Amino acid sequence: MKAVVIRNHGGPEALSYEEIPEPEPREGHAIVKVRYCAVNRLDTWVRKGIAGKQLDFPHVLGCDIMGTLLKGFGGFKRGEKVVVYPAVEPDSPRVLLSIIGGFSKYDGGYAEMVQVPKKNIIKKPAWLDDVEACALNVSYLTAWNMLQKSRCKKGDTVLIWGASGGVGSASIMLARALGFRIIAVASGKQKAERARQIGAHFVIDRSKDDVMMETLRHTSEVGVDAVIDHVGAKTWHESIEVLSVGGRMVTCGTTSGPEATVNIRALYSKEASILGAYLGSREQLASLHRFMRLKKIRPIIDSVFDLKDAGAAHSRMEASSQFGKIILKIPS
Ligand SMILES: NC(=O)c1ccc[n+]([C@@H]2O[C@H](COP(=O)([O-])OP(=O)(O)OC[C@H]3O[C@@H](n4cnc5c(N)ncnc54)[C@H](OP(=O)(O)O)[C@@H]3O)[C@@H](O)[C@H]2O)c1
Numbered sequence: 001m002k003a004v005v006i007r008n009h010g011g012p013e014a015l016s017y018e019e020i021p022e023p024e025p026r027e028g029h030a031i032v033k034v035r036y037c038a039v040n041r042l043d044t045w046v047r048k049g050i051a052g053k054q055l056d057f058p059h060v061l062g063c064d065i066m067g068t069l070l071k072g073f074g075g076f077k078r079g080e081k082v083v084v085y086p087a088v089e090p091d092s093p094r095v096l097l098s099i100i101g102g103f104s105k106y107d108g109g110y111a112e113m114v115q116v117p118k119k120n121i122i123k124k125p126a127w128l129d130d131v132e133a134c135a136l137n138v139s140y141l142t143a144w145n146m147l148q149k150s151r152c153k154k155g156d157t158v159l160i161w162g163a164s165g166g167v168g169s170a171s172i173m174l175a176r177a178l179g180f181r182i183i184a185v186a187s188g189k190q191k192a193e194r195a196r197q198i199g200a201h202f203v204i205d206r207s208k209d210d211v212m213m214e215t216l217r218h219t220s221e222v223g224v225d226a227v228i229d230h231v232g233a234k235t236w237h238e239s240i241e242v243l244s245v246g247g248r249m250v251t252c253g254t255t256s257g258p259e260a261t262v263n264i265r266a267l268y269s270k271e272a273s274i275l276g277a278y279l280g281s282r283e284q285l286a287s288l289h290r291f292m293r294l295k296k297i298r299p300i301i302d303s304v305f306d307l308k309d310a311g312a313a314h315s316r317m318e319a320s321s322q323f324g325k326i327i328l329k330i331p332s
Pocket residue numbers: 040041042138139142161162163164165166167168185186187191206230231234235252253254255256277278279280317320324
């Protein structure tokens with residue numbers, strides 16, 4: 001079958017489009033003929049490598065999968081359209097989960113076929129088209145988990161970084177539908193305008209304005225009830241500074257680096273909290289599907305690349321050129 005594999009860590013050129021053997025059927029597993037696989041930042045981390053994380057080569061990336069079943073089982077029919085819940089058993093006792101196509105033993109969806117545990121198979125939401133259905137299982141699920149962890153109620157104010165990104169754009173649309181007041185951060189006029197269109201009440205253009213000053217101005221110096229931070233090192237300081245008394249910062253990512261300097265005094269003097277979010281549970285994915293259907297929210301698709309052009313898709317993400325999800329189309 002055709003697949004994009006990595007045989008070593010590196011830049012986008014490490015992504016090699018080639019012929020590899022089809023997966024050998026395993027007990028308790030299902031084989032999905034992949035139609036679409038969304039690109040996530042995780043794919044770029046796995047491609048580049050992270051100190052201390054081991055990977056068996058060759059490895060197939062891709063955790064956000066939509067396709068059809070090669071064989072039926074239980075309540076699923078052969079050929080049925082499905083999506084894949086991306087989390088599998090953790091590879092260490094001190095992590096919550098491992099991710100298919102990530103730093104796990106499971107190859108991912110940058111391939112014509114992928115083998116995953118049967119319990120990870122979920123019916124494709126019928127109200128989404130095929131390309132949209134592959135976009136929900138990582139960014140949207142994580143955004144949903146983060147918003148739930150934020151403990152915000154209707155009318156509360158939340159600061160959302162990276163409005164153009166997968167997690168950021170998903171957070172804006174979901175937070176708006178939950179009735180939160182949204183201050184979003186984007187870079188540049190065009191992205192700021194899109195952020196407004198998808199539901200942000202205020203947008204701070206970080207390419208020209210000071211995020212901390214503007215956030216405090218929009219909240220009459222009180223600060224926000226919660227911050228959705230997926231950027232990491234470069235934004236943690238401001239994220240903590242703009243929290244109100246008792247505010248919550250929810251974090252899931254390290255796009256700008258994994259080690260931040262925190263003003264501990266700012267944190268304790270307002271009894272603020274920092275909460276980690278890692279993907280979300282299968283139950284949360286089911287509740288996300290229900291919520292998005294009820295509120296008529298469709299994921300934002302930035303672009304669709306052919307599988308063989310996975311390198312160009314990664315470059316687009318690493319240049320932060322996208323607004324929404326970048327998707328790979330798998331040859332049929
Ligand atoms: N823990 C989990 O389970 C989980 C799940 C999904 C994602 N994540 C992580 O969450 C992060 C975001 O993922 P994603 O898929 O949304 O990525 P993405 O689509 O590439 O979005 C990244 C966003 O970050 C913004 N950004 C980049 N550098 C910035 C900086 N220095 N200051 C402020 N904003 C900056 C970019 O917007 P600008 O236009 O402003 O540059 C862009 O919107 C990644 O680190 C990813 O690994 C974690």
